[in-house]
Amino acid sequence: MRWLKWISLPVLGLLLSAVVQTAGSVEAPLSSPAAVPADQQLDTAVAQLNQYFQQRWQQAGLQPAAQADELTVFRRVSLALFGCVPALAEIKAFEQDQQPNRLDRWIVRMLQDDRFGRYFADRLARSLTGVEQGPLFIFRRDRLRDWLAEQLLADASWGRMTRDLIAAEGLWTDQPAANFITIARLENEELDEVKLAGRTARMFLGQRIDCAQCHDHPFDPQWKQRHFEGLAAWYCQATVSLAGVTDFDRDKNQQPVVYKVAEPGKDQQSGRTVDPAVPFNEDWLPATGSLRSRLATWVTHPDNRRFERAIANRIWGLMVGRPLLDPVDDLPHPEDSAPPDALDLLGAEFRRRGEKLSVLIRLIALSQPWQLSSESPEQDLQLLRQQQDHWAVFPLVRLRPEQVIGSLFQAGRVRMVDQNSHPLIRFQKMTSENDFIQEYGDAGEDELNAQSGSITQSLLKMNGRFTADSLKVDLLSGPAEVLQLSPDDATIIENSFLMCLTRRPSAEEQQYFLEQLKDNRNQAVEDLFWALFNSPEFSWNH
Amino acid sequence: MEPLITDRRGLMRQAAAAGLSFLLPCLAPAAARRRGTDRPASLIVLWMNGGMSQLETWDPHPGTLSGGLTKAIRTSAQGVQISHLLPRMAEQMHQCLLIRSLHSKEGDHEKGAAFVRTGYNPEPTLAYPTLGSVIARQLPQASLQIPPYILLNPRIPVPESGYLGNEWNAFRVFRPGENVANLTASVPDQRLQRRLQGLDVVGREFARRRPLAEQVTLQQDLTRRAVQMMQSEQLAAFQLDDEPAALQDSYGRNDFGRGCLVARKLVETGVRVVEVTLPGFDTHISNHEGHITQCQILDPAMSALLQDLQQRDLLQSVIVLCISEFGRTPRINPADGRDHWPSWFSCVVAGGGFRRGAVLGATAGEIPTGDSPAPLDPVSVPEVYATILSQLGIDGSQEVITPVGRPIRFASAAPDLRLLHSGS
Numbered sequence: 032m033r034w035l036k037w038i039s040l041p042v043l044g045l046l047l048s049a050v051v052q053t054a055g056s057v058e059a060p061l062s063s064p065a066a067v068p069a070d071q072q073l074d075t076a077v078a079q080l081n082q083y084f085q086q087r088w089q090q091a092g093l094q095p096a097a098q099a100d101e102l103t104v105f106r107r108v109s110l111a112l113f114g115c116v117p118a119l120a121e122i123k124a125f126e127q128d129q130q131p132n133r134l135d136r137w138i139v140r141m142l143q144d145d146r147f148g149r150y151f152a153d154r155l156a157r158s159l160t161g162v163e164q165g166p167l168f169i170f171r172r173d174r175l176r177d178w179l180a181e182q183l184l185a186d187a188s189w190g191r192m193t194r195d196l197i198a199a200e201g202l203w204t205d206q207p208a209a210n211f212i213t214i215a216r217l218e219n220e221e222l223d224e225v226k227l228a229g230r231t232a233r234m235f236l237g238q239r240i241d242c243a244q245c246h247d248h249p250f251d252p253q254w255k256q257r258h259f260e261g262l263a264a265w266y267c268q269a270t271v272s273l274a275g276v277t278d279f280d281r282d283k284n285q286q287p288v289v290y291k292v293a294e295p296g297k298d299q300q301s302g303r304t305v306d307p308a309v310p311f312n313e314d315w316l317p318a319t320g321s322l323r324s325r326l327a328t329w330v331t332h333p334d335n336r337r338f339e340r341a342i343a344n345r346i347w348g349l350m351v352g353r354p355l356l357d358p359v360d361d362l363p364h365p366e367d368s369a370p371p372d373a374l375d376l377l378g379a380e381f382r383r384r385g386e387k388l389s390v391l392i393r394l395i396a397l398s399q400p401w402q403l404s405s406e407s408p409e410q411d412l413q414l415l416r417q418q419q420d421h422w423a424v425f426p427l428v429r430l431r432p433e434q435v436i437g438s439l440f441q442a443g444r445v446r447m448v449d450q451n452s453h454p455l456i457r458f459q460k461m462t463s464e465n466d467f468i469q470e471y472g473d474a475g476e477d478e479l480n481a482q483s484g485s486i487t488q489s490l491l492k493m494n495g496r497f498t499a500d501s502l503k504v505d506l507l508s509g510p511a512e513v514l515q516l517s518p519d520d521a522t523i524i525e526n527s528f529l530m531c532l533t534r535r536p537s538a539e540e541q542q543y544f545l546e547q548l549k550d551n552r553n554q555a556v557e558d559l560f561w562a563l564f565n566s567p568e569f570s571w572n573h
Numbered sequence: 574m575e576p577l578i579t580d581r582r583g584l585m586r587q588a589a590a591a592g593l594s595f596l597l598p599c600l601a602p603a604a605a606r607r608r609g610t611d612r613p614a615s616l617i618v619l620w621m622n623g624g625m626s627q628l629e630t631w632d633p634h635p636g637t638l639s640g641g642l643t644k645a646i647r648t649s650a651q652g653v654q655i656s657h658l659l660p661r662m663a664e665q666m667h668q669c670l671l672i673r674s675l676h677s678k679e680g681d682h683e684k685g686a687a688f689v690r691t692g693y694n695p696e697p698t699l700a701y702p703t704l705g706s707v708i709a710r711q712l713p714q715a716s717l718q719i720p721p722y723i724l725l726n727p728r729i730p731v732p733e734s735g736y737l738g739n740e741w742n743a744f745r746v747f748r749p750g751e752n753v754a755n756l757t758a759s760v761p762d763q764r765l766q767r768r769l770q771g772l773d774v775v776g777r778e779f780a781r782r783r784p785l786a787e788q789v790t791l792q793q794d795l796t797r798r799a800v801q802m803m804q805s806e807q808l809a810a811f812q813l814d815d816e817p818a819a820l821q822d823s824y825g826r827n828d829f830g831r832g833c834l835v836a837r838k839l840v841e842t843g844v845r846v847v848e849v850t851l852p853g854f855d856t857h858i859s860n861h862e863g864h865i866t867q868c869q870i871l872d873p874a875m876s877a878l879l880q881d882l883q884q885r886d887l888l889q890s891v892i893v894l895c896i897s898e899f900g901r902t903p904r905i906n907p908a909d910g911r912d913h914w915p916s917w918f919s920c921v922v923a924g925g926g927f928r929r930g931a932v933l934g935a936t937a938g939e940i941p942t943g944d945s946p947a948p949l950d951p952v953s954v955p956e957v958y959a960t961i962l963s964q965l966g967i968d969g970s971q972e973v974i975t976p977v978g979r980p981i982r983f984a985s986a987a988p989d990l991r992l993l994h995s996g997s
Contacts, residue, residue, distance in 0.1 A: 540775060
């Protein structure tokens with residue numbers, strides 16, 4: 032067993048260094064983020080957006096909920112951007128920061144944090160390619176995700192990213208955007224144009240037209256089957272080979288490559304030819320370029336309101352858990368004559384500011400609906416629904432499995448689990464994330480649908496090892512640090528509440544847990560963390 | 574040291590005494606002791622994961638190009654022959670309806686499984702519920718303290734409940750016959766009680782501030798049901814310790830065999846739907862050898878299950894369905910494997926008023942060229958499902974409004990009378 036000795040030495044070293052890092056409680060306090068430069072402030076756009084909602088509430092005769100306290104809003108931002116609750120260290124630093132525009136400054140800094148890149152890229156990758164495994168070897172979700180994270184952290188233009196995705200060429204490894212195409216490869220090695228057309232329309236135009244594969248859109252007379260077929264035809268020249276994604280306008284017999292549609296069950300080549308076509312504004316199409324690059328230019332054309340509305344609705348959905356217009360990808364055709372709605376207002380600022388997703392994220396987080404409380408003493412269900420429909424109260428939305436385990440992991444520690452954390456802790460986080468999601472159940476592709484929890488999830492949170500690991504009072508744990516570092520029992524309870532729920536305990540809660548702490552303190556702290564982890568408040572965005 | 578759970582009902586009593594809102598017991602008297610048709614109906618699905626070859630199992634074509642090495646043997650059903658790899662099932666075929674003409678368009682594992690599990694072609698914009706979710710939702714069972722829909726040894730990660738919502742997702746058990754994960758509290762009873770009390774304090778504060786909205790979390794209900802399940806005597810249905818060794822041997826001492834025996838115990842307890850997975854059918858290489866191995870697991874387990882249900886007079890109320898996401902190609906590839914073949918494949922249904930000792934549909938032994946011809950007497954998956962639903966007393970034509978506002982029927986076809994015993 033000599034090999035075991037050689038392996039165990041570095042592992043022991045890692046462990047020791049992790050202990051030293053964690054136990055050494057002296058750490059440079061988090062600095063306050065710098066002011067947002069004047070030319071990047073969004074005050075006017077935020078005011079317009081707020082005015083839109085205020086008018087909407089007034090017309091509906093609704094009184095908006097009270098403003099949520101800033102810690103609650105901070106929790107929402109952290110869950111939306113990092114996929115976990117804020118760390119105790121962050122909460123303390125946020126509270127100590129008394130400079131103006133605190134929230135916006137913190138958001139701007141969070142948008143440059145690795146945690147944002149990783150978590151948000153995963154969300155976007157799901158929207159782009161679903162949750163299926165995809166074809167072996169030629170679909171690399173990890174590469175797509177890394178690329179998206181790089182783009183997000185570089186604050187890249189969504190228009191440019193979209194063009195890269197639709198018109199990607201090359202290998203799925205060194206041109207990661209190409210994975211948007213390769214996931215659609217069929218078993219017979221052809222590309223599934225229908226799938227690509229469906230994804231393009233849903234993701235970039237906010238339109239479900241998959242049904243038009245077989246028939247006209249049932250509710251929207253604008254969308255006919257021929258539109259769908261015409262859209263699919265733009266992808267007909269793309270092929271996936273060992274050389275990666277390439278476009279060929281001639282086949283091996285030097286015949287032009289055309290898109291054919293056959294009756295179900297029949298060979299595609301025996302079908303009728305369909306030319307590439309767009310459902311509206313053909314004048315936006317450039318005259319030259321590959322079919323896919325022409326489609327990409329059309330989709331992202333500055334006058335294509337669908338493009339900005341689609342991404343604004345999706346980012347709202349990813350931030351809040353519920354899109355502004357539900358479902359996220361079936362938006363009505365924007366009428367030129369209609370007054371601008373929230374999606375238009377968001378979209379206009381997004382376009383003005385270089386089509387950056389960071390602009391949408393900040394605008395949403397600074398808007399009044401996002402900052403409203405989820406508390407509503409309302410006893411009338413119908414009135415509550417009306418309030419929810421008009422965003423006059425912040426909705427209760429179940430956290431995604433990634434957010435639950437992310438929060439469970441973070442709340443069990445005092446400091447941020449981020450790129451600066453010890454490799455062992457990051458490794459532990461990654462493995463527990465995967466294992467937890469497998470047991471908890473993935474939300475699937477349909478992730479913006481409101482759903483309640485399941486009994487499997489309750490049992491996992493109550494009795495599972497992930498909860499047990501996070502609440503244990505031992506050397507490396509947050510609960511142990513809380514016990515050691517808090518000067519008195521009241522602070523122990525306060526810190527535990529802040530770590531798990533990003534709020535302070537109520538008087539009743541404080542009193543109850545103070546009583547509990549009189550006995551076996553280690554057990555009482557573990558039981559406190561258990562109660563907090565299992566509370567609905569922990570697993571729901573509010 | 575604090576005592577471990579000594580009285581299974583102790584916690585419920587303590588909880589009731591403490592007046593905890595989410596712990597109020599809602600126990601109905603234990604049911605499911607009844608037999609024959611006078612008991613709640615259930616479904617057991619034996620899911621052959623990866624695509625079972627019809628040619629090595631239910632639809633052999635010996636002596637033809639497509640038939641390969643598989644021979645056909647006579648069975649207890651007159652005129653019905655199945656593969657020689659299933660000798661024990663051959664003795665049970667008088668109880669079964671064999672359908673050889675199922676067909677699908679989906680030759681991809683994920684899409685094929687989505688179609689066969691839901692009876693609807695998969696759509697990117699709407700997730701359909703599996704047959705199991707629909708049954709669990711439509712046939713509530715008040716006396717049941719464990720979930721109504723259980724997957725044993727599952728392999729498919731996709732949620733089952735689709736547009737019906739998480740509540741109707743299946744409960745997953747990865748190692749059937751062993752202790753079910755997360756059902757035992759990591760602390761003694763008394764301490765769990767204290768934890769639940771703390772949870773109640775924190776939960777009350779949250780609910781007080783948003784009395785109506787909080788109800789959507791179902792938190793109180795879920796915690797109550799979780800605690801109830803942790804304490805329930807019905808959990809014994811997951812355990813095999815008390816089952817006679819000979820019976821366990823007859824099912825087979827492997828995950829699938831144990832799963833089938835647990836499935837029998839679960840439906841006996843009143844569980845509505847149990848799905849047991851046998852993985853390993855994706856035999857692109859060495860198909861025949863692969864199916865020898867698979868059939869050595871399937872044959873004893875499925876035949877023991879049918880016999881066991883019959884002996885316990887449960888076969889009238891329990892439907893057993895053995896099915897796969899698709900079949901495998903008539904052509905044997907250069908690696909001696911068979912590839913995916915949705916054009917025709919087989920399933921077996923037994924019990925619950927389905928025809929017995931009969932075959933529906935037929936396929937040819939030659940290897941098709943060009944467009945694949947339809948099998949003789951085709952039966953669709955939606956037809957099978959509509960028939961199962963109707964036998965369980967559920968109207969498949971009933972529409973529900975999905976979250977996107979589209980009305981959808983539980984089954985996209987009507988029940989098929991060809992599948993039913995003439996007397997039922």
